[in-house]
Amino acid sequence: MKRILLLLSCLWMSTAALDLRAADPSLEERIADLEAYVNNAARATAGNTNVTTKIPGPGPGHNAWQMTSTALVLFMTLPGLALFYGGLVRKKNVLSVLAQCMGIAGLVTILWWAIGYSLSFGTGNAIIGDTAYAFLKGVEPGNTGAGYYWISDSMWAMFQLTFAIITPALIIGAIAERMKFISVLLFVSIWMFVVYFPFAHMVWSTTGLMCGPLNKDAAIKALDFAGGTVVHMTSGWSALVLCIILGKRKGLGKEPMTPHSMTLCMVGTGMLWVGWYGFNAGSALGADAIASNAFTTTTLAAATAGFVWPVIEWITRGKPSVLGFCSGIVAGLVVVTPACGFVTPTSAVIIGLLAGVVPYLACSFLKKIIGYDDALDTFGVHGVGGTLGAIVTGIFADEKANSVVGGLKEGLLGNQIKAVVLTIVWSVVATAVIAFIVKLVVGLRPTEEVEVNGLDLAEHGEEAYHG
Numbered sequence: 001m002k003r004i005l006l007l008l009s010c011l012w013m014s015t016a017a018l019d020l021r022a023a024d025p026s027l028e029e030r031i032a033d034l035e036a037y038v039n040n041a042a043r044a045t046a047g048n049t050n051v052t053t054k055i056p057g058p059g060p061g062h063n064a065w066q067m068t069s070t071a072l073v074l075f076m077t078l079p080g081l082a083l084f085y086g087g088l089v090r091k092k093n094v095l096s097v098l099a100q101c102m103g104i105a106g107l108v109t110i111l112w113w114a115i116g117y118s119l120s121f122g123t124g125n126a127i128i129g130d131t132a133y134a135f136l137k138g139v140e141p142g143n144t145g146a147g148y149y150w151i152s153d154s155m156w157a158m159f160q161l162t163f164a165i166i167t168p169a170l171i172i173g174a175i176a177e178r179m180k181f182i183s184v185l186l187f188v189s190i191w192m193f194v195v196y197f198p199f200a201h202m203v204w205s206t207t208g209l210m211c212g213p214l215n216k217d218a219a220i221k222a223l224d225f226a227g228g229t230v231v232h233m234t235s236g237w238s239a240l241v242l243c244i245i246l247g248k249r250k251g252l253g254k255e256p257m258t259p260h261s262m263t264l265c266m267v268g269t270g271m272l273w274v275g276w277y278g279f280n281a282g283s284a285l286g287a288d289a290i291a292s293n294a295f296t297t298t299t300l301a302a303a304t305a306g307f308v309w310p311v312i313e314w315i316t317r318g319k320p321s322v323l324g325f326c327s328g329i330v331a332g333l334v335v336v337t338p339a340c341g342f343v344t345p346t347s348a349v350i351i352g353l354l355a356g357v358v359p360y361l362a363c364s365f366l367k368k369i370i371g372y373d374d375a376l377d378t379f380g381v382h383g384v385g386g387t388l389g390a391i392v393t394g395i396f397a398d399e400k401a402n403s404v405v406g407g408l409k410e411g412l413l414g415n416q417i418k419a420v421v422l423t424i425v426w427s428v429v430a431t432a433v434i435a436f437i438v439k440l441v442v443g444l445r446p447t448e449e450v451e452v453n454g455l456d457l458a459e460h461g462e463e464a465y466h467g
Helices: 004-021 027-038 058-088 091-121 153-171 181-204 228-246 262-284 289-317 322-336 345-370 378-396 412-439 447-455 455-460
Strands: none
Touching: 004 228, 027 181, 027 322, 058 181, 058 262, 091 153, 091 322, 153 181, 153 228, 153 262, 153 378, 181 412, 181 455, 228 378, 228 412, 262 289, 262 322, 289 322, 289 345, 322 345, 322 378, 322 447, 345 378, 378 412, 447 455
């Protein structure tokens, strides 16, 4: 009798457990989930513990665009930025630039896996994340929501990694040809923790200090669609400080320092432009109308600035240079980056016009007036251009382009300026401190003999060209 009662008790508990399980969604709920996928919106069954969705993982189309965008952003650094910068230096230093780009890619990836992603996107506080995702713990390919509704959490982490890679790589343009490889790696290692990870968190995390779209309690409700402050301002202003502390290249003004291959520079520029679609349109986090708008505005701004810059050269110097075309294109891409998902096509053309003029003035005149040696115009294009982009976002952001602007439009320009000021002060002070630490530990510059003979042979034991 006891055995029968025990059996009945087990059957009853099993039945109760089955009743507690989430039920299959209704036909209406399943259709609503599909509509949400098509519209790149939240699942209709999200948060409903009584229903188990039939499509719990990443949405194939949106996730495929995110995978493509991630590859495109990596393509911007390797080989895009490497060739762009490599073509602009003298041939005795081209391999040093390539090595720095590749070294940074490997170093930053390891830091990102270990703790960087967690510090950038963990809950933490308004300034920095936490260690919840250290070593990518809990970041699973079948899960969604860390980045957006329909993309894999793993792809979100990898997409953001490619931004983390290119940002410090931009800095090397200002200090090209005169900083030791070990010094570059040590500087970047510290800089990522002191500058990049905090800014990625403050601007793009749901608990971030300056994340206007996602954090209703943000102290500075700013907009940065794809990295005006996080990428271009932090790297550009840091580059200015670092090149001033480092000093000018040996022989500057006394010997020719013209680019050794404008062909490589032009090829790199084209790669950057193509890769930038992953950078900007990919930041929509899905293949939707916002992504299409970002793609459109990116194209218009880049093409406009790429035309305006050499036209100014033509008027003032008598010839439009290929370097002018390349510089203008990159400047247009930089300035439109924070605005691309928030502005209309016509505004993008105006932004392109400004991008062709203001960074040109910075590179052609400001550098001479102040006297710093920004070797490849990182500050002039990324520092000045990123700052300009952040400000014009506050002017041109339009609810017609992106509904998120509606709730933030009031006081937006003021918030953009606050974000700009904070970014400049933080980047400048942090870079100065880090540079002096690196100088104390391993030094910054190679010997005069090494610098005169070139970094390629001395630091890497190779030459780019033979014969």
